[in-house]
Amino acid sequence: MPYRIRKKDTGPQDALRRIACEQIDRALAELDDPGLDTATRVHQVRKRCKKTRGLLRLVRPAFANYAAENAALRDIGRGLSGLRDASTLVETCDRVAAELDPASVAAYAPIRARLVLDAKRVAWDDQTADRLQSARAALTFLRGRAAGWTLDDDGFRPLRKGMARTYDRARRTMDAAWRTPTEQTLHDWRKWVKYHRSHCRLLAPTHPEMMSPRLDALDQLSDLLGRHHDACVLEERLEPADDFGSDTDVAGFAALVRAHRMTLEEEAFALGRLILAEETKPLAKRLRRYWKAWRKGRSNDAGLLPGA
Numbered sequence: 001m002p003y004r005i006r007k008k009d010t011g012p013q014d015a016l017r018r019i020a021c022e023q024i025d026r027a028l029a030e031l032d033d034p035g036l037d038t039a040t041r042v043h044q045v046r047k048r049c050k051k052t053r054g055l056l057r058l059v060r061p062a063f064a065n066y067a068a069e070n071a072a073l074r075d076i077g078r079g080l081s082g083l084r085d086a087s088t089l090v091e092t093c094d095r096v097a098a099e100l101d102p103a104s105v106a107a108y109a110p111i112r113a114r115l116v117l118d119a120k121r122v123a124w125d126d127q128t129a130d131r132l133q134s135a136r137a138a139l140t141f142l143r144g145r146a147a148g149w150t151l152d153d154d155g156f157r158p159l160r161k162g163m164a165r166t167y168d169r170a171r172r173t174m175d176a177a178w179r180t181p182t183e184q185t186l187h188d189w190r191k192w193v194k195y196h197r198s199h200c201r202l203l204a205p206t207h208p209e210m211m212s213p214r215l216d217a218l219d220q221l222s223d224l225l226g227r228h229h230d231a232c233v234l235e236e237r238l239e240p241a242d243d244f245g246s247d248t249d250v251a252g253f254a255a256l257v258r259a260h261r262m263t264l265e266e267e268a269f270a271l272g273r274l275i276l277a278e279e280t281k282p283l284a285k286r287l288r289r290y291w292k293a294w295r296k297g298r299s300n301d302a303g304l305l306p307g308a
Contacts (some may be wrong), residue, residue, distance in 0.1 A: 003051055005202050013153040016059050019202070020146040023048045023055075024139050030149040031136050038123040039087035042080045049077040050217075054198025057166055062151040062158035069145070077139050079131050084170035085233060086122040092230040096253070097259050108253045110245035110300045111238070124262065156291045162227055163203070165286040166195045171276045178269060183232040186265065190225035193272070197222055217275050224268040 003023070009015040020068050027048035030041055053073045060066045093112050122128060151158065170192035177185040198217040204211040238244060238254045 003201055004176065004205050005022075008204065012059055012062075012156070012159055013149070013151040013154045014153065015202075017056065017147055017149055018053050019055055020149065021143060023052045024143045024146060027139055028136065028143070029241065031132060031139075036087050038128060039119070041132065042083040042087075045132075045139075046077045046080055046084055049073045051198060054195050055202065057195050058162040058199050059151055059158055060165075061161040062153040062222070063149070064152060065145075065149065065220050068140070069149075070139065072142055076135050076142075077133060083122055083128055083131065084140060086115075086119040088230050089234050090119055091238060092227070092234045096183065096231075096234075099260065101255070107249050108242075108245075109242065111250065111253055114244050115237075130170075156288060156295075160288050161201070163196075163199045163287060164280050166192060166199055167276075167283060168280040170196045171280065174269075174276055176274050181265060182231070183229075186225060186232075186268075187229055190222070190229060192230060193218065194222050198219070201276065203287060206287070206294040208278075213274070217271065220269060221271050221275060224264050228264040228268060229263055230263065231257055239278075 003019060004038075005012070005015040005019075009018065030036060030044040030048075033041070036044070052071055056066055056070050056073070057062060063069075090112065097108060097112070100108075113232055143244045170189070173185070173189040173192050177189045197215065200211055200215050200218060204215060235257045236256070237255055238250055242248045
């Protein structure tokens with residue numbers, strides 16, 4: 001089922017339980033899928049954990065168990081983060097190489113070869129299987145709890161507050177990153193953009209005509225910030241003394257990665273300042289109007305457009 005609140009959900013609590021259980025069930029199925037390689041299984045499980053954490057953050061104002069359950073999901077994802085980074089570094093290397101002329105790519109082949117070897121070693125490591133099994137056990141326990149999660153308020157108020165809080169953090173972390181663009185400030189901004197994207201996806205049925213374009217833009221922004229983070233990780237990983245090739249070639253490729261990262265940064269800020277331009281309170285009020293009209297079965301027409 002789609003990652004959406006549905007009109008036939010009796011309320012936010014019903015939606016919380018249903019969506020969380022669906023995401024966990026998918027994660028468990030992907031962990032057990034023999035057709036998926038290790039990197040894909042790790043990616044899918046981490047994605048399911050992040051989507052479920054986004055769901056919890058939306059209902060956080062009315063969810064007494066938020067801190068404990070969010071920490072449980074965070075720990076599952078962190079346990080697999082090293083596995084994810086190893087395969088992502090190869091993909092990032094390929095993105096940078098794709099920007100070069102074919103004649104220049106050969107000089108950096110040893111760098112890619114070493115990254116591929118690292119990824120294979122991680123995938124074949126006995127600890128990797130143990131970590132995947134630990135993730136499966138933790139998700140199974142979480143699934144049992146999720147089916148009984150309760151909210152103190154089963155109306156739209158906590159959703160509005162959760163959405164507003166996350167959107168406001170996305171705007172503030174963007175401003176902080178703009179003032180001081182570092183790996184950490186960009187990473188913080190990326191985290192809150194992804195939470196806001198999750199909330200827009202969950203609430204998309206309330207007004208598809210307005211929410212779909214916003215989701216497309218947020219997908220693009222999240223992708224830019226994600227690739228920026230991956231470039232930062234690769235840049236830090238490149239050490240001339242670590243069997244990547246000659247010092248000259250490694251330094252040259254690191255400079256290319258840095259330039260690639262700066263381009264992504266510029267594109268992210270240009271797009272982010274458009275998507276996050278609206279003040280928090282007007283956005284929250286508009287979403288409340290969408291929700292009320294949707295639950296009452298009325299069409300979300302032009303009278304509910306921004307500024308109306």
